[in-house]
Amino acid sequence: MVIETPAVRPANPRFSSGPCAKPPTWTPDALADAPLGRSHRAAVGKDKLKAAIEETREILGIPADYKIGIVPASDTGAVEMAMWSLLGARPVEMLAWESFGAGWVTDVVKQLKLDAVVKTADYGEIVDLASVDFNNDVVFTWNGTTSGVRVPNGDFIPADREGLTICDATSAAFAMDLPWDKLDVTTFSWQKVLGGEAAHGMLILSPRAVERLESYTPAWPLPKIFRLTKGGKLIDGIFSGATINTPSMLCVEDYLFALNWAREQGGLKGLIARADANTAEVAKFVEAHDWIDFLAEDPAIRSNTSVCLKFTDPRITDGAAFAKAVAKRLEAEGVALDIGAYRDAPAGLRIWCGGTVETADVAALMPWLNWAFEAEIAALAEAA
Numbered sequence: 191m192v193i194e195t196p197a198v199r200p201a202n203p204r205f206s207s208g209p210c211a212k213p214p215t216w217t218p219d220a221l222a223d224a225p226l227g228r229s230h231r232a233a234v235g236k237d238k239l240k241a242a243i244e245e246t247r248e249i250l251g252i253p254a255d256y257k258i259g260i261v262p263a264s265d266t267g268a269v270e271m272a273m274w275s276l277l278g279a280r281p282v283e284m285l286a287w288e289s290f291g292a293g294w295v296t297d298v299v300k301q302l303k304l305d306a307v308v309k310t311a312d313y314g315e316i317v318d319l320a321s322v323d324f325n326n327d328v329v330f331t332w333n334g335t336t337s338g339v340r341v342p343n344g345d346f347i348p349a350d351r352e353g354l355t356i357c358d359a360t361s362a363a364f365a366m367d368l369p370w371d372k373l374d375v376t377t378f379s380w381q382k383v384l385g386g387e388a389a390h391g392m393l394i395l396s397p398r399a400v401e402r403l404e405s406y407t408p409a410w411p412l413p414k415i416f417r418l419t420k421g422g423k424l425i426d427g428i429f430s431g432a433t434i435n436t437p438s439m440l441c442v443e444d445y446l447f448a449l450n451w452a453r454e455q456g457g458l459k460g461l462i463a464r465a466d467a468n469t470a471e472v473a474k475f476v477e478a479h480d481w482i483d484f485l486a487e488d489p490a491i492r493s494n495t496s497v498c499l500k501f502t503d504p505r506i507t508d509g510a511a512f513a514k515a516v517a518k519r520l521e522a523e524g525v526a527l528d529i530g531a532y533r534d535a536p537a538g539l540r541i542w543c544g545g546t547v548e549t550a551d552v553a554a555l556m557p558w559l560n561w562a563f564e565a566e567i568a569a570l571a572e573a574a
């Protein structure tokens with residue numbers, strides 16, 4: 191069988207789920223105005239950090255009484271400083287349906303040694319959200335990047351909850367609607383949906399989270415890098431651009447560029463529409479081919495950023511080897527970089543569909559999936 195090479199290639203083959211593709215208009219010139227070699231505490235540095243906070247607020251529609259801080263160690267840093275600072279005051283419920291959520295369970299159960307209620311679901315599925323007790327503090331991931339499963343919306347979180355919600359939204363922010371009134375702690379990293387740089391985390395706190403911080407002292411020690419309060423009061427500077435330690439002003443400049451690009455796309459609405467259009471291209475392809483399916487079979491919980499796919503052809507005996515070979519073939523052709531499933535996830539492909547990816551590129555990639563699949567099936571038949 192002759193396998194025809196598709197005529198069109200994606201202009202940008204970057205479909206990684208983090209660091210994600212940079213905005214299509216990005217060039218290194220975007221960084222020209224970075225105040226390099228200057229103190230981040232000089233007015234020019236502080237102004238840039240403050241602008242990053244306030245523009246984040248505007249684009250994501252974060253209420254004026256919520257605090258937004260730039261913190262060390264990317265999304266992981268933001269999630270861990272929240273858990274270490276807030277948990278232990280009341281019972282805890284941990285929800286996980288893929289590797290990152292599972293990592294937060296390990297933190298809470300094995301490191302903080304809290305006797306938490308743990309609810310987990312297999313890759314492609316989600317826990318029973320109706321069974322969650324929000325009188326407990328609840329830690330969950332809005333979008334599971336490694337399984338392509340997200341919560342459908344915030345309706346499962348009651349407005350009058352007693353506990354706090356701590357939400358890792360790193361692959362959701364700027365691609366999905368986040369109901370701020372239901373989220374007490376929200377975190378993300380610049381390296382995800384806006385295609386920024388890693389190492390800096392965003393920590394967003396509701397007034398109730400601040401109240402907890404100011405009224406509760408955990409039993410365990412907190413390193414300086416995690417400390418959000420001083421003398422029982424929130425360190426306000428962290429939430430106005432006076433970071434705990436030194437940030438990279440190059441990364442800040444890069445994030446400011448991405449925020450401006452986001453604004454040009456119509457803000458959050460425009461970004462959601464871009465991610466939805468990208469995902470729709472993949473869905474069209476999946477519907478037309480019976481050898482591939484979404485890992486998340488239920489569309490209500492299917493991600494529009496980290497889109498995870500599985501091969502379902504019965505001729506495939508070693509799923510992991512097959513998926514790896516397909517991804518390798520596509521990478522060698524220069525049409526798709528970094529689309530192998532996450533190392534702990536079921537074998538398959540993961541195609542990032544966040545707003546920085548152009549829909550034309552997703553559309554151009556689809557025939558290549560078919561091409562690589564047929565080539566690998568042919569190779570299997572030949573080896574048999």
Ligand SMILES: Cc1ncc(COP(=O)(O)O)c(C=O)c1O
Binds near residue numbers: 265266379381
């Ligand atoms: C859901 C989720 N949480 C946490 C992380 C860790 O993010 P970072 O490396 O930015 O700390 C990732 C990274 O992919 C993620 O997808």
